[in-house]
Amino acid sequence: MKKPLISIIIPVYNVEKYLSRCLNSVISQDYKNIEVILVDDGSTDNSLKICNNYCQRFNFIKVFSKxxxxxxxxxxxxxxxxxGSFLMFIxxxxxxxxxxxxxxxNNQKKYNSDIVIFDYNRVTTKSQxxxxxxxxxxxxxxxxMQYLINNSYAWxxxxxxxxxxxIEYPIGKYYEDEFTTYKLFEKSRIISYVKNSSYNYVETGESIVSSKNSRIIADQFESVYTFFDFLKKHYYSVYSKNLNTLIIKALRYCTFCPPSYNNLLFKKAKNVLLENSVSNDLAFKYKFTMLMFKLSPTLALQIFKLQKLRRKEQVK
Structure with missing residues (x-):
């Protein structure tokens, strides 16, 4: 019986520093019936050159440039x-x-699953x-769905x-995984898990998580809000157990994005804060900020604005 083909999809954009390490790990797979799809997304460094070099050496690697x-x-x-009949992302x-x-x-074959989850290593100065x-x-x-609260990664x-x-990843959005993975999970008939930490997620110091960019913060809140709206309708126990996650993202949105940025999204964040009680499980800074917002959204926004001005002055 012919072994199923796995398509490994690797988007590439200005990663000449890391790309060879990534591709060397892929060509070393002990499972050989794979195709590697490299999609160069308009790189301006030597990434496309590296992709083409590997493509010339290995006939299972395909390069596309856009x-x-x-x-x-x-x-x-x-x-x-x-x-391939199966997809993986790196x-x-x-x-x-x-x-x-x-x-x-192997896990997929055993359980006939539509999605297989496996562990990963977060690689910083110390691997975890x-x-x-x-x-x-x-x-x-x-x-x-509970797992996806903190692990919506595609890879x-x-x-x-x-x-x-x-189902497609949303064009022009940050946090594209959070917008998409829960839809794939809901559509799946069988989901399985294999205890194997075969993926190494490298933190390069360029993470968007701590960004103060309004567009990034807005996409972060929108992705979480969309997911939680789905959970509220279909998996209420998961929704209620993790409500603080939504509250914290709503606080972050109201702090860094003025109503004028996206009025509809601001109303959604505001309603999250006004309609939910202040949980004892929240850290003090979130409790204080949420209470302040409940007492007077207008005053809270003025304080948020002053805090942002102070941060800009400190950066200068």
Whole structure:
């Protein structure tokens, strides 16, 4: 029986410093029936040259070059080019172990799953493994949705390709995984987990999580709000258990994005803060800010504005 083809999709944009390490880890896979789809998203450094060099050396590597439209566009393009019955994703500044494909596929065959979750290592100055607190095997939808609260990443999963039908990553959005992964999980018939930390997520110091950029903060809140709106309707126990996550993102949005930036999104964030009680589990700074907002949104926004001005002065 012919082994199934796995399409590994790697978006590439200005990563000449990390790309060879990533590709060397992919060509070392112990599972050989793979195709590697490199989508160069308009790189201005030597990334495309490196991609073409590997393509010339290995016949299972395909290179596509397109104008710069962001990570979502590159992933969507790669999915359309993929010929495999299963998909996996790697960010081009990360790298994987030899069993990246084989461990996930063996688990998929055992449980006939549509998605396989596996562990990952967060690589900084000190590597740390992030494990799913679940026994190996089939994962029910409720536990899977709980897992996504902090692990919506595209890259530590294997997907049956057909579940991407009519689902795409949102063009022009940050936090594209949070907008998308829960839809794939909901569409899946069977989700399984293999205890194998074969993915190495490298923190390069260029993370968007701590950014004060209004567009990034707005996309972060919108992605979380959209996911939680879905949870509220379909998995209420997961929604209520993790409500503080939504509250913190709403506070962050109201702090850094004025109403004029996106009035509809601001109203959603404001309603999250006004309609929910202040949890004892919240850190003091969030409790204080939320209470202040409940007492007087106008005054709270003025204080937020002064805080932002002070931060700018400190940077100067």
């Amino acid at each position: 104008r710069n439209e962001g990570l979502s566009s590159a992933r969507n393009y790669g999915i359309k080019q993929a010929e 960010d081009s500044d990360d790298y994987v172990s030899r069993t990246f494909c084989s461990a996930a596929l 493994t992030h494990s799913f607190n679940h026994k190996q095997g089939i994962v029910n939808k409720k536990d899977a 530590n999963k294997l997907y049956r390709r057909k579940i991407f039908t009519n």
